[in-house]
Amino acid sequence: MARKKPKAAKTTEAGNGGERASAAQTMTAAEAVVGTLAAHGLDTVYALPGVQNDLLFEALFKFSDRLRTVHTRHEQGAAYMALGAALATGKPQAYAVVPGPGLLNSAAALLTAYSMNAPVLALVGQIPDADIGKGLGHLHEIRDQAGIIKRLVDHSALIRRPEQAARVTALALRAMRYGRPGPAALECAIDIWGKFAPVRAAAPLPLPTPEIDHAAIRRAAKRLGAAKRPMIVCGGGAQDAAAEVSALSAMLQAPVLGYRRGRGVLDSRDPLSVTLPLGRDLWGEADVVLAVGTRLLMQLRQWGVDRDLAIVRVDADAKEHDRLLRPAVALTGDAKPILQALLAELPAHNAKRLSRTAEMQERQAAWHKRMEKLGPQLAFLDAIRAELPEDGIFVDEVTQVGFAARLAFPVYKPRTFLSPGYQDNLGWGFATALGVQDARREVPVISISGDGGFMFTANELATAMRHRIPLVAIVFNDGAFGNVRRIQQERFGNRLIGSDLANPDFVRFAESFGAEARRVRDPAELRGALRRAFARRDGPTVIEVPVGDMPSPWEFIFMSRIRGK
Numbered sequence: 001m002a003r004k005k006p007k008a009a010k011t012t013e014a015g016n017g018g019e020r021a022s023a024a025q026t027m028t029a030a031e032a033v034v035g036t037l038a039a040h041g042l043d044t045v046y047a048l049p050g051v052q053n054d055l056l057f058e059a060l061f062k063f064s065d066r067l068r069t070v071h072t073r074h075e076q077g078a079a080y081m082a083l084g085a086a087l088a089t090g091k092p093q094a095y096a097v098v099p100g101p102g103l104l105n106s107a108a109a110l111l112t113a114y115s116m117n118a119p120v121l122a123l124v125g126q127i128p129d130a131d132i133g134k135g136l137g138h139l140h141e142i143r144d145q146a147g148i149i150k151r152l153v154d155h156s157a158l159i160r161r162p163e164q165a166a167r168v169t170a171l172a173l174r175a176m177r178y179g180r181p182g183p184a185a186l187e188c189a190i191d192i193w194g195k196f197a198p199v200r201a202a203a204p205l206p207l208p209t210p211e212i213d214h215a216a217i218r219r220a221a222k223r224l225g226a227a228k229r230p231m232i233v234c235g236g237g238a239q240d241a242a243a244e245v246s247a248l249s250a251m252l253q254a255p256v257l258g259y260r261r262g263r264g265v266l267d268s269r270d271p272l273s274v275t276l277p278l279g280r281d282l283w284g285e286a287d288v289v290l291a292v293g294t295r296l297l298m299q300l301r302q303w304g305v306d307r308d309l310a311i312v313r314v315d316a317d318a319k320e321h322d323r324l325l326r327p328a329v330a331l332t333g334d335a336k337p338i339l340q341a342l343l344a345e346l347p348a349h350n351a352k353r354l355s356r357t358a359e360m361q362e363r364q365a366a367w368h369k370r371m372e373k374l375g376p377q378l379a380f381l382d383a384i385r386a387e388l389p390e391d392g393i394f395v396d397e398v399t400q401v402g403f404a405a406r407l408a409f410p411v412y413k414p415r416t417f418l419s420p421g422y423q424d425n426l427g428w429g430f431a432t433a434l435g436v437q438d439a440r441r442e443v444p445v446i447s448i449s450g451d452g453g454f455m456f457t458a459n460e461l462a463t464a465m466r467h468r469i470p471l472v473a474i475v476f477n478d479g480a481f482g483n484v485r486r487i488q489q490e491r492f493g494n495r496l497i498g499s500d501l502a503n504p505d506f507v508r509f510a511e512s513f514g515a516e517a518r519r520v521r522d523p524a525e526l527r528g529a530l531r532r533a534f535a536r537r538d539g540p541t542v543i544e545v546p547v548g549d550m551p552s553p554w555e556f557i558f559m560s561r562i563r564g565k
Ligand SMILES: Cc1ncc(C[n+]2csc(CCOP(=O)(O)OP(=O)(O)O)c2C)c(N)n1
Pocket: 398, 399, 400, 401, 424, 425, 426, 427, 449, 450, 451, 452, 453, 454, 476, 478, 480, 481, 482, 483, 484
């Protein structure tokens, strides 16, 4: 595509990277976008190229001293990697794809980012600007791409002129962090990316600091302080408030339930740290629950609620509070400052608390015993925990060992147990974990998958090799969509359909990419293989574990009502 560079309106010494975000330079829309990403501290774009985005990639090349471009083999890989990087760091991450099929290929990951409130920016190409909406059949044209995007993210925009590009990007990045965090998307047409204008890369826009409602904090402190059986429930929104949750738990002697996205907020070694199913017992007894960054869907819909339970909710999104049940006290904003205010107020209202350590240890042990039913899964998890360092990151999947991990894998730190939220999408794990490991190169990352889930993105082993990502991926191979097969066996008279799998030889498959690969037979061998794999930091390792049927975890997950009608 021809592109004429107009005379520079003003030249600066800032050079390619635009060291000073404030200096206006003549640059393309794409450079303004990429420069703005860099000015916001982003250091990587996960991407798959194509003609609509050629000028975007040209800008990425120009900025390659400040932003790495990690290219993948499928757009879902790019978007899942950005998601993994966002979950691991808590910071905005970006991916770039062509329109139409490129966008749709990335859509499951974008949907997952939305469900997990993860700050992922999608940069999506477009057909020629003047033809958008005309249905002419341009390459990768899709009807109402903006409308499709709008249903996937809360904030989106089409860049139409280079003069707008930096500000539109900064607005998207602010929307991703402000209020309820989450993904955003920017579209830009093939003929706009390369257009020049005198612009400056935009620095981060100030985030309004939400006022803390001190009257509501006092009401919350009074409720919690007077509670006989207080309890804290954490969701993904509590991950950045671990210190505050831990302090509140100690002050109130309140057990902290974290399941899946709330795991690791309170260290599993604390006797007050619980998952399901002990969490359900405690929910049944609680008189006041402090819910932090969680929808409480399982609790309110499955376990039930009655008038004897008052809920104090902390949520970044005011619209979220009343969705299922009006709480006694609603606190809107980021969990951390709100819980800090609560911590300051609580001592004035808090009842004298006896330690619940002994009681909790006893109750934990009793459930531990009942969960021995999941022995095969737990033995593998013990092996992983024994080798994964405290700050190592475990990326969960929709697989038998994953279901057990959500219940029983000890998690010591926030953002070290990543589970896919309410999409629970098979196939998220391996590519997301690649993004996690790419963004956190200094810590070991484990991805677990079943044979079914692994094959959704196993092609990204090529990406792991190309970008030397030292992820360790464990594949539990039962030759089946095992979860589905068990349902067909138990509920449908063993009428098996669509659940058996023909698999590659996973070791040879991984080796053919140049990855390290091992097959292990039992937890002891798994430990040894993990130790070797963690010692290797220059590329991926795949460990295949052939397994048989595993005991069902569902009695510990889908538990019946414990209070209310
Ligand atoms: C995107 C998506 N498609 C389908 C499903 C339904 N599903 C849940 S578990 C499962 C089978 C998982 O098989 P595998 O990864 O081999 O794990 P296993 O249960 O055998 O351990 C399927 C198909 C899903 N959760 N997400």
